[in-house]
Amino acid sequence: MSASDAEAWFIREVLPLEAALMQFLRRSWRNQNEIDDLCQDIYARVFEAANERIPQQTKPFVFATARNLLIDRARREHIVSFEAVADLDALGVAIDEPGPDRTIIAREELRRLQGALDRLPKPYRDALVMKKVEGLSRKEIAQRMGVDEDTVKHNIANAMYALADFVYGDRVDLGDTP
Amino acid sequence: MSGSAENPHTTPAARDVRAHAAEWLERRVAEDWSQKDQAELDSWLAESATHKVAYMRVRAAWNKADRIVVLHKAPFHPASASPSKGVLPAAFRIAAALIVLSAIGIGAAQYLSKPDGTTYATGVGGHKTVTLPDGTRIELNTDTSLRIALKGDQRKVVLDKGEAFFHVTHNGARPFMVMVGNHRITDIGTEFVIRREASDVKVSLVEGRAQFERADGATKPAVLMAGDVVVATANTFTVTHKAIRELNETLAWRRGALIFFHTSLAQAAEEINRYNEQKVVIADADAARLQINGTFPANDVRLFGRVAHVVLGVNVENRNGEVVISR
Numbered sequence: 001m002s003a004s005d006a007e008a009w010f011i012r013e014v015l016p017l018e019a020a021l022m023q024f025l026r027r028s029w030r031n032q033n034e035i036d037d038l039c040q041d042i043y044a045r046v047f048e049a050a051n052e053r054i055p056q057q058t059k060p061f062v063f064a065t066a067r068n069l070l071i072d073r074a075r076r077e078h079i080v081s082f083e084a085v086a087d088l089d090a091l092g093v094a095i096d097e098p099g100p101d102r103t104i105i106a107r108e109e110l111r112r113l114q115g116a117l118d119r120l121p122k123p124y125r126d127a128l129v130m131k132k133v134e135g136l137s138r139k140e141i142a143q144r145m146g147v148d149e150d151t152v153k154h155n156i157a158n159a160m161y162a163l164a165d166f167v168y169g170d171r172v173d174l175g176d177t178p
Numbered sequence: 179m180s181g182s183a184e185n186p187h188t189t190p191a192a193r194d195v196r197a198h199a200a201e202w203l204e205r206r207v208a209e210d211w212s213q214k215d216q217a218e219l220d221s222w223l224a225e226s227a228t229h230k231v232a233y234m235r236v237r238a239a240w241n242k243a244d245r246i247v248v249l250h251k252a253p254f255h256p257a258s259a260s261p262s263k264g265v266l267p268a269a270f271r272i273a274a275a276l277i278v279l280s281a282i283g284i285g286a287a288q289y290l291s292k293p294d295g296t297t298y299a300t301g302v303g304g305h306k307t308v309t310l311p312d313g314t315r316i317e318l319n320t321d322t323s324l325r326i327a328l329k330g331d332q333r334k335v336v337l338d339k340g341e342a343f344f345h346v347t348h349n350g351a352r353p354f355m356v357m358v359g360n361h362r363i364t365d366i367g368t369e370f371v372i373r374r375e376a377s378d379v380k381v382s383l384v385e386g387r388a389q390f391e392r393a394d395g396a397t398k399p400a401v402l403m404a405g406d407v408v409v410a411t412a413n414t415f416t417v418t419h420k421a422i423r424e425l426n427e428t429l430a431w432r433r434g435a436l437i438f439f440h441t442s443l444a445q446a447a448e449e450i451n452r453y454n455e456q457k458v459v460i461a462d463a464d465a466a467r468l469q470i471n472g473t474f475p476a477n478d479v480r481l482f483g484r485v486a487h488v489v490l491g492v493n494v495e496n497r498n499g500e501v502v503i504s505r
Contacts, residue, residue, distance in 0.1 A: 010231070011238040040192035043235070044227035113243060132243060135484060137209045153204055161200040164239035 006050040013058040014046060015168050021066060022170035028070055038073070042066050116166030123147075124159035131156055192232070198222075199232035203240060295325030295336065303453050303477050305434065310347075314354065317343040319431050320453045320476070343432055360412050362393040366401075379415075381408040382425050390415070436474050443468045443486065443503065454479045461504035465492050468505075 021042065025035045045065050055061035117125060126145060130136045141156075142149045202219055205211060223230050298318060300306050306318045310328070318324065322340025327333075333354040335344070346354045346365045354365040361379050366387050381390055383402040390408050391399035400417060402408065405425070407418050427437040436453075438446050444466035447458040453476040460466045468490050474482055483494040483501045493504045 007234055010234055015235060015238055036192040036196075040195060040228055040232065043231035047231045047234075048227045117243075128243070131207070132240075153201075153208075157197070157200040157204040160203050160236050160240050161196055163243055164196070164200075164236045167239040167242055168235065 004051075006047060006054060009050055009054050009058075010043075010047055014043070014062060017059060017062055018168035019170040021062060024063065024066060025070075026170075038066075038069065042069055045069065112167050116163055119166065120159055120162055123151075123155050124162060127152055127155035128159040128163070192228075195228055195232045196236065199229065199236045202233060203236050206237075207240075295327035295334070297323065297325050299323040300340070302455050305431075312349065313347040315345040317345075317432055319343070341431075343429065357393060359410075360393055361410055361415075362391055364389040364391075379408070379410040381410070382406070382420065382428070384422060384425050384429075430473065431476055434476050436476050438470050438474065440469050442466060443470055443490070443492075446470050446474075446482075447503070450474065450476065450479065450482050453477055456499060456501065458482060458501045458503060459497075461502050465490075465503050465505040468492065 018039065022035060022039060025038050026032065029035060029038060042062070042065050046062055049055065049061075049065070117128075120128065123145070127141055130141045130144065136144070138149045138152045138156075141152045145152065145155075147155075202222065205215060206219065223233055298306065298308050298316075300318045300320060300322050302321045304318070304320055304322075308316045308318070308326070310316070310326070310333075312333075314333070316324070316326070316335070319341035322342055323338045324340075324342055325336045325338065327335075331352055333352060335342075335354075335356045337356060337358045344354075344356065344365075348354070348365055350366075356363045358379050363381060366389055381388070381402065383404055383406045385404050388402050389399045390402055390410075391397060392413075400408065400415070402417070405419050405422055407420050407425075408415050409418070410416075427439070430437045431453075436446075436449055438449075441449075444460050447460050451457050456479045458479060470486065470490065474485070479501055483503065486492050486503055487494045495502050495504075
C-alpha cells in the first residue's frame with residue numbers, strides 16, 4: 001500500500017516522539033492503566049488533523065494535542081488537580097527543545113532494535129527471524145519450531161506487537177543487559 | 179479538536195486495537211494474502227483513525243526491524259569475536275597494538291631484501307588468524323596474502339594483497355613493522371587499522387600511537403594518534419580524524435559482518451563483493467544511489483539481495499550467476 005503524505009509524516013516525525021510522550025503522560029496522569037489508551041487517542045487525533053493539513057512543527061503540535069486531550073479528560077472526570085495543571089504548564093519548556101538530529105535518531109533506533117530482539121521471548125524471536133530474515137512461510141516455520149501454524153501466527157503477531165512497543169515506547173529497561 | 183463528547187470507556191482499549199493491528203499485519207505479510215483479505219483490512223482501517231494509527235505504528239516498527247534481524251543472524255566467527263587477550267601476560271597486554279592493513283594489488287616485495295618470510299593467505303570469503311610466538315596476532319580478511327619475517331631484532335610483515343588486522347605485542351627493542359606498497363607503519367604501542375585499495379593505503383589508528391612514513395625515508399614520519407586516519411597514495415598522504423566507534427565499525431569483518439550506515443547501495447555492493455565469488459551488480463544509477471543501513475553477514479549474497487529487495491524495494495534477480503539489482 002502506498003503511504004499517503006500524512007502517513008509518511010506520522011511514521012517519520014510522530015512515532016519517534018512516543019517515548020517522550022509516554023513519559024509526559026505518566027507524569028501528568030494519575031491512572032497509569034490508561035496511559036496506552038491516551039497515547040493511542042492522541043495519535044488518532046494527531047493523524048486526523050494531519051489528514052487535513054500536516055502541522056509545520058510536529059513536537060509542539062503533538063504535545064499540544066496531548067495537553068488538550070488530558071484537559072478534556074480531566075474536565076469530564078472532574079479530576080483536575082493542581083499538580084496536573086502545573087505539570088501541563090511545565091510542558092512549555094519541553095516543547096521548545098530542539099529535536100535530536102536524524103543521525104542520532106537512527107542510531108538510537110538501531111540500539112532499541114537490538115535491545116528489542118534480545119528481549120523478545122525466544123519463540124517470538126525465533127519466529128520473527130525465520131519470517132523476516134529467512135522469508136519462511138507459516139508452514140515452514142511451524143515445521144521448524146515443531147508447533148502448529150496457529151501458534152506461528154500467534155508468535156509472529158505477538159513479536160510484532162512487542163517490537164512496536166520496544167521501538168517506539170518508553171520502556172526504560174531497554175538496552176541494559178538482560 | 180472536539181472529540182470530548184465520546185465516553186472514554188466506550189473506546190476499545192489501545193491494547194486490544196494494537197493486538198488486532200499486529201494480527202492484521204501478520205496476515206498481511208503471510209504467503210496467502212488475498213485481494214479479499216486486503217478489502218477486509220481496508221475496511222477495518224477505515225473504521226477509525228485509532229485502527230489506522232495502530233496499524234501504521236506496528237507496520238513501521240516491523241519495517242524498521244529489517245535493520246536488525248540481520249545482525250542477529252551473524253555469529254560467524256565466534257572464536258575470533260572476542261580477542262583472546264586473556265592468554266597474553268599482563269605486561270604484554272598493556273603494550274599490545276592492533277593494526278589492520280589492507281592492500282589490493284601487488285608491490286612492496288622490493289622492501290624485503292630477503293623475502294624469507296612465511297606466506298599466509300586466504301581466498302575470497304576467507305578469514306584466518308595467525309598467532310606469533312610473542313603473542314602478536316594477525317587476522318587475515320578475505321582474499322589476502324602476506325609474508326611474515328621474524329629476525330633477531332626485527333619483526334616485519336609485508337602485506338601483498340588484501341586486508342589484515344594486527345594485534346601487536348609491543349617491544350621497543352624489537353620493532354614491529356608492516357610494509358604496504360611504498361609505506362611503512364611502525365607500532366609504537368598502539369591499536370591501528372590500515373587499509374589499502376588499488377593504489378591507496380588507509381591507516382586508521384584505533385588506540386595509542388603508531389608511526390607512518392614512506393618506506394624510502396623520503397618524507398618526514400607522521401605520528402598517528404587514536405582516531406587518526408591516513409589516506410596515502412604512492413607519494414603523498416593526508417591525515418583526517420574519525421570517531422573510534424566508526425573505526426570499530428570498519429572492523430566488523432573480524433566477526434564476519436559488514437556494517438553499513440547511510441552507505442550507498444553501490445558502495446555496499448562493492449564491499450560485499452570482496453567477500454564473495456558470486457558478485458552483486460547494480461544495474462542502474464538510481465539503484466546505486468539508494469542508501470542502506472544495517473549489519474550484514476559478509477558471506478551471504480542472497481541475504482543481501484533479499485534485504486535490499488525488502489527494505490529498498492529494488493528488483494533483485496539472478497542473472498548468469500550474478501545478483502543483479504535494479505530499480
